[in-house]
Amino acid sequence: MNTPCFNIGAVERDTGLSKDVLRMWERRYGFPTPDRDSNGERSYPAPQVERLRLIKRLMDAGHRPGKLIATPMEELTTLAPRRSVQATTNETAGTDELNELLALIKQNDGTGYQQAMLQRLARQGLQRFVQDTIAPLTRRVGEAWEDGSFEVFEEHLFTELTKRLLRQAISSLAGGNQGPRVLLTSVPDEQHVIGLLMVEALFALEGAECIPLGTQMPLLEIARAASAHKADVVALSFSVAFPQRQIPGLLQQLRQVLPAEAELWAGGGGVQRLGKLDGILVLTGFDSAISALTNWRKNHQ
Amino acid sequence: MNTPCFNIGAVERDTGLSKDVLRMWERRYGFPTPDRDSNGERSYPAPQVERLRLIKRLMDAGHRPGKLIATPMEELTTLAPRRSVQATTNETAGTDELNELLALIKQNDGTGYQQAMLQRLARQGLQRFVQDTIAPLTRRVGEAWEDGSFEVFEEHLFTELTKRLLRQAISSLAGGNQGPRVLLTSVPDEQHVIGLLMVEALFALEGAECIPLGTQMPLLEIARAASAHKADVVALSFSVAFPQRQIPGLLQQLRQVLPAEAELWAGGGGVQRLGKLDGILVLTGFDSAISALTNWRKNHQ
DNA sequence: TTATCTAATTTGTCCTAGACAAACAGAACA
DNA sequence: TGTTCTGTTTGTCTAGGACAAATTAGATAA
Numbered sequence: 001m002n003t004p005c006f007n008i009g010a011v012e013r014d015t016g017l018s019k020d021v022l023r024m025w026e027r028r029y030g031f032p033t034p035d036r037d038s039n040g041e042r043s044y045p046a047p048q049v050e051r052l053r054l055i056k057r058l059m060d061a062g063h064r065p066g067k068l069i070a071t072p073m074e075e076l077t078t079l080a081p082r083r084s085v086q087a088t089t090n091e092t093a094g095t096d097e098l099n100e101l102l103a104l105i106k107q108n109d110g111t112g113y114q115q116a117m118l119q120r121l122a123r124q125g126l127q128r129f130v131q132d133t134i135a136p137l138t139r140r141v142g143e144a145w146e147d148g149s150f151e152v153f154e155e156h157l158f159t160e161l162t163k164r165l166l167r168q169a170i171s172s173l174a175g176g177n178q179g180p181r182v183l184l185t186s187v188p189d190e191q192h193v194i195g196l197l198m199v200e201a202l203f204a205l206e207g208a209e210c211i212p213l214g215t216q217m218p219l220l221e222i223a224r225a226a227s228a229h230k231a232d233v234v235a236l237s238f239s240v241a242f243p244q245r246q247i248p249g250l251l252q253q254l255r256q257v258l259p260a261e262a263e264l265w266a267g268g269g270g271v272q273r274l275g276k277l278d279g280i281l282v283l284t285g286f287d288s289a290i291s292a293l294t295n296w297r298k299n300h301q
Numbered sequence: 302m303n304t305p306c307f308n309i310g311a312v313e314r315d316t317g318l319s320k321d322v323l324r325m326w327e328r329r330y331g332f333p334t335p336d337r338d339s340n341g342e343r344s345y346p347a348p349q350v351e352r353l354r355l356i357k358r359l360m361d362a363g364h365r366p367g368k369l370i371a372t373p374m375e376e377l378t379t380l381a382p383r384r385s386v387q388a389t390t391n392e393t394a395g396t397d398e399l400n401e402l403l404a405l406i407k408q409n410d411g412t413g414y415q416q417a418m419l420q421r422l423a424r425q426g427l428q429r430f431v432q433d434t435i436a437p438l439t440r441r442v443g444e445a446w447e448d449g450s451f452e453v454f455e456e457h458l459f460t461e462l463t464k465r466l467l468r469q470a471i472s473s474l475a476g477g478n479q480g481p482r483v484l485l486t487s488v489p490d491e492q493h494v495i496g497l498l499m500v501e502a503l504f505a506l507e508g509a510e511c512i513p514l515g516t517q518m519p520l521l522e523i524a525r526a527a528s529a530h531k532a533d534v535v536a537l538s539f540s541v542a543f544p545q546r547q548i549p550g551l552l553q554q555l556r557q558v559l560p561a562e563a564e565l566w567a568g569g570g571g572v573q574r575l576g577k578l579d580g581i582l583v584l585t586g587f588d589s590a591i592s593a594l595t596n597w598r599k600n601h602q
Numbered sequence: 603t604t605a606t607c608t609a610a611t612t613t614g615t616c617c618t619a620g621a622c623a624a625a626c627a628g629a630a631c632a
Numbered sequence: 633t634g635t636t637c638t639g640t641t642t643g644t645c646t647a648g649g650a651c652a653a654a655t656t657a658g659a660t661a662a
Contacts, residue, residue, distance in 0.1 A: 004557040009644075010550075013489040014519040019645085020615060027648080028613085039622070041645060046558065050521060064655085066612065108530055110512065114472065153526030156486070156514040163515075164468040171415065171465050185457070188314040191492070191517070211411065213457040214464075216492070218315040220351060225454030229409055245614095245653075256305040257347065309616075320616085321644060328619085329642085340651070342616060365626085367641065546624075546643095 005035070005043040015052045022052075029069045060241055061146040077148065098137055102144070105158045113158075117165050126169055127205055130198045131286050134162060138194055139269075142240065159194065166197040170204055179208030180232035180296050183225060186215040187250055192239035195268045199235065199289050206293055219250070223257040233263045233296065235283075238270030248277060255279045265292060306336070306344040316353045323353075330370045361542055362447040378449065399438055403445070406459045414459075418466050427470055428506055431499045432587050435463060439495055440570075443541065460495065467498040471505055480509030481533035481597050484526060487516040488551055493540035496569045500536065500590055507594055520551070524558040534564045534597065536584075539571030549578060556580045566593060 008019050017025075022042075026032060032052060034042035044052075054077070055068045104113040121129045141158050144150035182203055184196050193215050200210045211229050226234050236254075238247055247270060255264055255278070266274075267283035274282055283289045309320050318326075323343075327333060333353060335343035345353075355378070356369045398421075405414040422430045442459050445451035451459075483504055485497050494516050501511045512530050527535050537555075539548055548571060556565055556579070567575075568584035575583055584590045 004554055006554070007645085010520075010554070014521065018615085021613090023646085023648095024614075039645080046521065053519065053521070064612080065614095108512075151525065151529070152522045153514055153518065153529065156518060156526075157512065160513045160515040164472050167465040168469050168472060171469060211409075211458065212461045213454055214461040217454065217457060218354065219311075220315065220347065220354070221453045224452065225457075228452070228454065250311075253305060253307070253311070319644085322642090324618085325643075340616080365641075366643095 004046050005037075006046070006049055007037075008034075008042045008044070011044050011049055011052065014049060015056050017052060017056060025065070025069065029066065031069045057146065057148070098133075098140060101133075101137060102140060102158075105141075105154055105161075106150075108154075108157070110157060110161055114161055114165065117162075121165065121169060126173075126201055129169075130166075130201050134166065134194070134198055135286070138162070142269075162194060163197060166194070166201060170197065170201050170210075173201075173204045176204055176207035177209050179203070179206060179293060180300070181209045181211060181229060182233045182235055183211045183213060183222075183229055183231040184235050184237075185213040185217045185222060185225075186237050187222075187254075188216045188218055190238060190242050191215045192237070192241070192268075195237040195239060196235075199237070199267060199283075199286070202286060202290060203293060206290065208293060219254050220257060222254060223259070226262045227259055231262050232300070233265055234258060235265045235267065237268040238266060240269035242268075242270040244270060244273070247271060247274060251277055251280050263296070265289075305347050306338075307347070307350055308338075309335075309343045309345070312345050312350055312353065315350060316357050318353060318357055326366070326370065330367070332370045358447065358449070399434070399441060402434075402438060403441060403459075406442075406455055406462075407451075409455075409458070411458060411462055415462055415466065418463075422466065422470060427474075427502055430470075431467075431502050435467065435495070435499055436587070439463070443570075463495060464498060467495070467502060471498065471502050471511075474502075474505045477505055477508035478510050480504070480507060480594060481601070482510045482512060482530060483534045483536055484512045484514060484523075484530055484532040485536050485538075486514040486518045486523060486526075487538050488523075488555075489517045489519055491539060491543050492516045493538070493542065493569075496538040496540060497536075499587070500538070500568060500584075503587060503591060504594060507591065509594060520555050521558060523555060524560070527563045528560055532563050533601070534566055535559060536566045536568065538569040539567060541570035543569075543571040545571060545574070548572060548575060552578055552581050564597070566590075 006014065008022055011017070011022060012019050015022075022032065026034070026042075032044060032048045034044045034048065037043045051073060055065065058068055059065055101113060101116055104110075104116060117133070120133050124132060137158075141150060141155055145152070145155050184200050184203075186192070186196065196212070196215070200212055204210050211225075211231065213225060217225065222234060225231070234254075236251075247266075251264065251266055258264060263281060264279065265281045265283055267289060271282050272284060276282070281292060283292060307315065309323055312318070312323060313320050316323075323333065327335070327343075333345060333349045335345045335349070338344045352374060356366065359369055360366055402414060402417055405411075405417060418434070421434050425433060438459075442451060442456055446453070446456045485501050485504075487493070487497065497513070497516070501513055505511050512526075512532065514526060518526065523535060526532070535555075537552075548567075552565065552567055559565060564582065565580065566582045566584055568590060572583050573585060577583070582593060584593060
């Protein structure tokens, strides 16, 4: 493992920082300081890539790059998150149980986690399971990832296993066909699917007809899918990690290309601070999602 | 829908063509021809974005951009795929049944598809189901997508439902613990997970201990995960859609940062034409994967 | 002291235009 | 028919400049 090197494209892939940003940081802040290969192209040593990944994580947690880059490495690893301060409010109840579940993931005990979750599902029923177990657990994992107490691969394992549980639960429900036809998906660059699965579970419980298209649909394809499926509602999910600044523009762009008769709903952690947008319904939580559904039914009978 | 416009970043997201490529094509070929907004920045009309998406699809199917861009739009829509010529060989048997399954997707009948697949699973058993149903079906969908007879959203629906089936089948297996500990994942930019799920199903059937980390793990994180989980094998999947040229470099880079005691296996449609690589085992198919597993056991008892 | 508005700063994204290497196609050759 | 060589195609990298949106800091008013 003697100092493997990454070119700028590989660093972009691995860190999520665009080439433009990597070059700009080098120009402005003097970091990173890649070597040059025989063609004069940047060649990033692995430790610098690690540091960039750490910086990116702290940025996603609300820190600013200028400060971070000036901070020495040791200090970086101990920095706390800035954004999610008011998070731990209604988590007094059941906190210990959630911690136990997370501990299973941290011990790399995927099987144990799955079994414990299935028990909870059986005990709580799907709706409560989604709202009281999956949702807070997901948020907790996000926070833990931000403050560094969760490794990336632990988060991946959690995500993969949780997706399985949800999908399994959903497919055990008979496909509803009373309610609106709801097309569930996300925009390109938004790959978090757990939010979509949670809301699908709730909608399916209510008997709505869900069309799960997975994540990362190009906007124009969402519009075509909505036409082809005669969807009554297009529901998009934005995670907290999604670049907030892009959301309003994306939604309005999609609203423009979407059939007029299809409603556009947006939910997830990313849209909570969003203002009102014309022709778009912002879902601020699970209750809001369910009441949107019942409202739709009231207006379409 | 009066000519909505996309900036270059949105086009990159929606088409998968990098900003560099978009600018270069404009310089070289005179297409696309975006307008400019008040800041002098490119503004792509929706029809051009559609055309770019079509071109990208045909490129993934083996065509060359120079030709495609010179081709008029009407002709583009009728172009056949170039790459997958020898595909339809051993598909004589059961072709009609597979066509029926695909027809369900095309009719947007997700529920019917799921039921039909569950029946097949029960009839064939998991191993045959993976090899004789899921695998050819997935290949067929890929081909159909390439030659334009499948819409993107139909492919998404198929993918989402098939993932559910596989995950459900896998989680019904008791977690094995005899065989090697196999860490299953993919590199960043490789988001196709069905191949991973198929091989996980086979390995789990053989009693191996699978650690599914989902897709898109940064290389350095794969290495950390392998250490933390004490993985005996890291198995990566590359779909046919993954840029072939990047694969050898990626694998060697990963091999460098991976613990020496962990084996590195690479499978999927993307690695079939790959030459031999030092310290990396290329899996050319399901049989090859299973024999790799038994070989490993032979060498580690 | 708190609130609000303005100015300065930070930061990401976009721009042009040039260079080069890897991949590919086709021709000449064995 | 197969192989090597050469020219073309194509993607990715480089440099540094510009600017707008977001954020912070400072100043003024309540």
